[in-house]
Amino acid sequence: MIMRPVAVIGAGKTAFGVFPDRDLRSLAVEAGQKSMDNGHVVASQVESFYLGNFAGPAFVGQNHLAPYVSTALGIQGVPATRIEAACASSGSAFFHAWAEVAAGVYDIVMVIGVEKMTSQPTPRVSEILAEAGDCAGEMKAGNTFASLFAMIARRHMYDFGTTREHLASVAVKNHANAVLNPDAHMRKAITLEQALKGKPIADPLTLYDCSLVSDGAAAVILAPLERAAEFTDKPVRILGIAQASDYVALDQKESITTFPAVRLAGEKAYKMAGVTAGNIEFAELHDCFTIAEIIAMEDLGFVERGCGGPYVFAGHTGLLGARPVNTSGGLKAKGHPVGATGVAQICDLVLQIRGEAGARQIPHHSLGLAENLGGSGATCVVSILGAR
């Protein structure tokens, strides 16, 4: 099977944050309209529509969200499909949209990711998020995602000597980057000491090790590369992409300090793109918790297993480092409206690759990778985008 080269021709997102006056649909429509404006696409050209959303029914009491959003954008008649894959919902939607275009099923496909989380009180938000885990097992036993990732962090410390300072350095870096991102939820720099002294959430994780509860939406439009020039002079190529799956429950995994779905999706995406980990110039990684960014770097081959902590701590993934990670501020500081995150990562790659990332623009930005994780590793989508 020869797949057609596919390009992102339009991208747009809302700011991420707490927006009591905005509903889910208005956020999704804003992002969708911005992606159409950016790609010079009109609604009648969209041939297929995907919506990535994790828990709209629980957060805002509305299900059947794909046609609910698409019709509000003036997109009529075409397949309008919602995909749910926990925090990887819109990464998965992006994967399926890519496959449709690559295989020639459709030419112009829109993908929106959206979540409206802040209208629920925090304990209810935790409950809703917990439904992405094994509810009859690990969650019923009293876990939250913070406690699951705390166990993962503790084991990583035990196995590899990772320290709390290593974890905190992820937060410090991502907060610093978010200061430069006008769309970020929390534009506040923090020191290592502040991060270490953060309110305890689940030992060894403090408040600063945890991503934010946010409202927001992001959208991209895909087209075959051969048609991209009809829409934009800055197409961004999807060079490699893969979705992979694994057990939902942590206790079914052989090891909790590595995610097979990340490794598998990464290997497939590298192979498709014809590159190795060493070629990746920058990345948006799924830092739902600081330990997750460290493990992602290991599973994706940026560093050897167990070496992620010192690598971040040494500054290699900062804006001025050899391989910047989460120049957007990441889920940690840009914000993590769950269903929006996967497509937002793609939007952030597009900004860097096009050289439109403003104050956070990095010098080497022609080949970027996005890793979008669902739950404690049961779903992963890895995408490699490039200018050429």
Next chain:
Amino acid sequence: MIMRPVAVIGAGKTAFGVFPDRDLRSLAVEAGQKSMDNGHVVASQVESFYLGNFAGPAFVGQNHLAPYVSTALGIQGVPATRIEAACASSGSAFFHAWAEVAAGVYDIVMVIGVEKMTSQPTPRVSEILAEAGDCAGEMKAGNTFASLFAMIARRHMYDFGTTREHLASVAVKNHANAVLNPDAHMRKAITLEQALKGKPIADPLTLYDCSLVSDGAAAVILAPLERAAEFTDKPVRILGIAQASDYVALDQKESITTFPAVRLAGEKAYKMAGVTAGNIEFAELHDCFTIAEIIAMEDLGFVERGCGGPYVFAGHTGLLGARPVNTSGGLKAKGHPVGATGVAQICDLVLQIRGEAGARQIPHHSLGLAENLGGSGATCVVSILGAR
């Protein structure tokens, strides 16, 4: 784009009904395993997995359902994707699985539809179902799906002279068919008089005009036709298929007695299959309410607009009629575990086409159509299956 011919190579489903001792995953696993047994497929051969589910998080408190089910079937690593499209969730999943195989992305793809509804009390079930409508608008105003379809029925009566006897005859027929279906939820024949005297739900609809709240699952496995013989000597071809969308809110539609998404999906599916409505020998139509079966026949061109009621009443869609509809008993009597319904319809077409429908087998069964509707017409998937 030349699409590859695609076949259903395996199909399996659970009984539909009230199963207090079964959880969502065990139902999905039973159906999935039966489809593998039926198609002589082993888990390691499955290259992509789709789960159609409407509201697992609300019904059973579990989200991220695709890898939750796939890993329990021993399906490892591959893309595992949940699709939600209200009552058309698994019809949409089937459409996307077909597209993947037709376009050559993957060869062997499994699709499961599942819903576990009966663990919630009836008022909560109505609330959860209402989330497939426009919650901030029509539902907030006090509607349920029964009241929406009651308005549709009332308008159909006003415009076309449809009678309560016409509606009731849909229920009588589907109940009679379900008596012959060992997997049906309600195997109880009813008379026209009983149906007319049913408990009022939303005038003019009685209890017997409404589909059932059920637990259940259904699964199919798809493969390119050229590889079907490796697995089965009874492949069933997918000759035509399309998914279409429309407004979620009823008040945005030009007319409430016809569904543009059904007409559009039907036209596209007929065109792809190279057939007309007149060629279709039998069908599984989405009778969430009796009026929906009547309107589906009209929108799909089985009869002229407004003529559906008398057509059913005259017996043309009975088991012995010219064009049997819902030989399974339909959502009305076979049961309607929402997320399972789309794939269950495909399973029922497969049984008839293969001549394996037992006591309800019809004589002319080589070309069948399934119509799976989401909400009050915002999503529709039409599939045309045949022996050749």
